[in-house]
Amino acid sequence: MTEMLLKYFREKERQVQSEKVYNTQCPYCSVQCQMQLIEQRSVTRKTYKTVGKDNPTSKGRLCVKGMNAHQHALHKDRITQPLVKIDGEFIPVSWKEALECIRENVTNIQKEDGYNAMSVYGSASITNEEAYLMGKFARVALKTKYIDYNGRLCMSSAASAASAVFGMDRGLTNSIEEIPYAETIVLAGTNIAECQPTIMHYFEQAKENGAFIVAVDPRETATTRMADLHIKIKPGTDAAFANGLLKVIIDNDWIDRSFIEEKSIGFEDVKEYVASLELEDISAQTDVPVKEIRRVALSLGEKETGMIFTARGVEQQTDGSMAVRNLLNILIATGKLGKPSCGYGAITGQSNGQGAREHGQKADQLPGYRSIENEEHRAHISNFWGIAEKDLPRKGASAFEMIEKVDQREITGMFLLCSNPVVSNPNARFVKQALQKLKFLVAVDLFKSETAQLADVILPTSSYLEDEGTMTNLEGRVTLREASKKVPGEARHDWEIICDVAKSLGKEEYFSFSSAEEVFNELREASRGGIADYYGMTYERLRKKQGILWPCPSLDHGGAARIFEDSFAHADGRAKMTVVPSEPVVKKEETCEKYPLYLTTGRVMAHYLTGVQTRKSSALTAREFESFLEIHPQTAQQYHIRNGELVRIESRRGGIVVRSKCTETIRQDTVFVPFHWDEKQNVNRLVAEDLDPNCRMPGFKVSAVKVAPYDINRQRNIK
Template sequence: MSNNFLQHFRHQQQEAAYEKAMDTQCPFCSVQCTMQLLEQREGGRKKYKVLPLKETVSEARLCIKGRNAHQHALHRERILHPMKRVGRHFEQISWDDALHFIKEQFTSIQEQNGNDAVGVYGGGSLTNEEAYLLGKFARVALKTKHIDYNGRYCMSAAASAMNEAFGLDRGITNLVQEIPYSRCIILAGTNIAECQPTLLPYFQKAKENGAFIIALDPRETLTTKLADMHLKVKPGMDAALVNGMLKVILDQNLYDLSFIEERTNGFEELKEHIESLDLNEIAASTGIQREQMERAAVHFATGSTGMVFTARGVEQQTHGHATVRNFLNLILVTGNIGKLGSGYGAVTGQGNGQGGREHGQKADQLPGYRSIEHPEHRKYISKVWGITEEELPGKGVSAYEMIEKMDAEEIKALFIMGSNPLVSTPNANLAESALKKLKFLVVVDMFLSETAKHADLVLPSSSYLEDEGTMTNMEGRVTLRKAARSCPGEVRHDWQILCDVAVQLGKKTYFPFQSAEEIFNELRVASKGGKADYYGITYKRLEKERVFWPCPAPGHPGEGRLFTESFAHEDGKAKFLTVANHKPKEQPNRQFPLYLTTGRVMSHYLTGAQTRRSPALAAREIESFIRIHPSTARAFHVQNHSLVKVESARGSIQARGLYDESIREDTVFVPFHWGDEQNINKVTYHALDPVCKMPGFKVCAVRIAPVVDLSRN
């Protein structure tokens, strides 16, 4: 055996034995599971293995998305340099040229059209530091009032409902670990088994402990199969169904009068409203038999503990705010809050959906969940930022309203960070028209997304493996995600990009940050005294533990369970709201006879910009699909596995038809993870909830037809 061969063999052994361990946490859903990515060299190639880490929320579980998250971060399509549009193509340019280009364009547009002619559009996956800095960037560096983010399409209904009812919005009012102690659980418009699968064992444990689980969903899912009772409600009629349950509870005197009298306001008005309703009429309008409503109501009211979880199925509606308020009415009437195993949970969708909505990305909000229209709040934040109150812009408009202002050419330039609105926005054809009318569009992203393809300038941002910062999970528990990997190419962190642009615009004094921790320390001060108070949380502390907010002082333990003694309104009491038996604004008709509802699948996330670049995930769901009842399919000449055209008054797409006997016959379902010709948001309804400005994604009227009608050949 030659010396050369032996040396080669030893070299291979050394490479195979080499491992780099990278501790991180999943970038996808709001559970924020922790993991370790092991990088191994074998025969000159790199291989990766993912291990769950023990932590407090998912108990060392990972779902298929988390196990394959690294694939998109390491994907060959990552943008590694600033890219400028030249004609129909993009060309690599230097960072200096890119930053100068932004300054030149933004300055010119604002000089000609005013500061508000430039808009900023953020995302719920940004770290707390970057969400905070984006809000400051819009209002201090650009001096524009126009900033909002894609969380408007995710959490706005639940957030506004909790703020009004309880005085405080935090995803779950209890700890996740309390779920097994609940005797009755309502899962309303949430498919936890596919969207937050690492939480499912908590609900399974609750069932083992004797809990009765009620699921509300117009279709059968992995989550409804877990339930003891599935209420297959007609799309958009959830608020009416809750009114029916409330009527049963009041008629049978199953409500908690002592809790109501001591800790709530507005019960008499609610009672008078509920007494005027007819259960038979509610049953007819919801598609739920009266006996089912009665059984569900009695179970929830008579259990010693109870929890309600809502998600996009009931929230992404033109009356989503009121629907969530009615679920909160149900909790308050039965006294199921502020104690072990009792409370409410808004199942946050995006990785930092909770933290992203607390620190200034929303049009009406300042850091710490302060209001931009409140004089004292404006005064405090202006002082923290070192500007005058007069310099701080006022309230802007919601995300979809920004799209409308772009289409009307009132907003002439847009800075997008961490979002893909061309796919996530309802009535997406209008969004595409609006993007094309912009004089200047900057997109900060890891990939050339559907939105980025329309940009004048694309800036490369870091992935979850590379970017240090804090995230806040669905419980309100703050975590520190360390950077596990160096940035590839000329990639920069989102916070660095914001500071670089601000410096170009002459605002270096306000953006001197050299690390994420420096930004967090300013965020702590900015949030101090606000509803979302992070002042007592530090990086040093987060290296040892995960801390709940509110945490007003360094020695404070943080509040895990909220509202044990009082609510966050000045008088300490929660508020009831009378809710009408709402119907969706768009109803099926002769031209468009079916309901369309949308949602997620386990292997994909949001617009799919990341998960569709993960080979392991993309292989599981290679294309979009439409689930349709076989009887409905036959009526429209649609064959199983054939291509189907789905059309509304706004647009159409094509998707693969799949028969599903468990779905309502008047309803079809399409997931929203695909773009271009399979972008279902070309079809969805854009009318907004009057309170929270949530679009009506979940209910619209459509018709279907085979792309090729084989039945008539």
């Protein structure tokens, strides 16, 4: 037996001719786990294995998505050369031909329709360097005010709330390592166990240390099962629930008076408003028992330390920004900010959701988190870029509003980078119809996504294994993603593509970069003195320290692990409390006799965003190969739906067909559908286009729908 084993291992050793190790970071969620892809080459084939690398945030842990990320990067369907649509078919062309096609069409649109007829639609999955270049490209190369990105659909509520209350927006106000020592933790609308599983350890540690953990969610998830108390809230009533907590805290004098007086404004107005509310009315509105409201308020009020975390469940609503502001009111009232294990965390969704919104991709933003409408900020960036301030465009429109302008033919051209708005936006059927009206659409992508299929030109880009650059994780920690794998075929990095297109438009002097590091060094200088100050970071420092938390204003600065210790970022140094009505300004879609159920949407562990990448992974697709409808068994019985059968869901915008999954873990008045699928299973077809008035976030989490068994025999068309 021993000789046979030796012979076997010798044969294996002979077959393995070489081994390559690629250092990288996961391309999916905002934790940005560092890892290595190990490629082994034998005589007959290549095999791949992914292992985690130790790092300050996830400590070497990986989830199922990270372990299988390479499958999409190595997929046979990768686009590896430029494609131009001729007579409805994509034809491979040279880069020279593709760039000339872009130059000719963009120039014609600018002449015929004006500079603002061109638009730029960016991404929160690209590097900081590329996000910075996208903002510069729109304003300097295209001279358009119309630029926004898919992060608008993800982080805008939390970002606008934090900016309004604190004067700055960084994912976590404290380092992630403080979580285990918080005595009370509220997880509002966040399913960390499935969406950011590699940081669940911090919350599990907190529970072991005796923390009281509250999860607010209309459905039971792996996260709510970990919590001590699950608040099964009625969808869309988070702001009212926060008012209930504030009322109990203030009525019982569980407030930090010195903190309120020295570091905040607006408390008396909030106190007066919540005093006018009745707890029983809030309980009826939210469907949360009074005793549970009191229990959460007691823990937040009496414990010395506490943290509140929010994610899309609270934020993707038409009053999402105000709901977050009300939760921040609680932290200010109890003095739980700027102290150890006291603070706020916006659990960012996309891989670079934090960094991508800091340096110019948002409609109203300039590098360093500066405002495009602030005259001082405009002058600073114009001077830095070497253009006249009058030539720097003003504020544009949000992502969905740009689509509306496409439909109205105010925008006739679009440069789209690593995003899939046909699937990700609300009223998705309308979005597809609108984009088909464009005179010219350029898509930069790894695959022919649902949106890229509508393009006139598709430019092949590099994957996370090939594209070096910095990313900013949910903590606000800037990390350097190493990427040494060779780019396939004629694909180019996003930053190279942006520069190439800019050069074709005659703007070479502004885009003459030869490496990602060169772009980062310009970003550092551009952000200097801004709220998101990256100046003190270099590639060398990021490698040595495994990431640095911003702000980092000088080369000898270690980064800010905890912010707001002395003051807030407003000019007066104070946090701003504000009255948040229990009833939103923009009315949410209510259920009725025709549409009697609430629809809420979300993620599953095996997939990411619109699924363009994860659905190319055989290991991930095997886990979740189709969409589904979570429905309570009693609700299913009421509408004659059997477990596992096809169901048609309809809203006022149209319908989709998915398979039912009966579960007692969801409210009887609510159904849930994940958003990772396209076309006939695209749940965003059902979502209204109503937007949050403060941040322009669509209300993905509350729609009115009806459900019924799908009658295959009648061959009902999907709208």
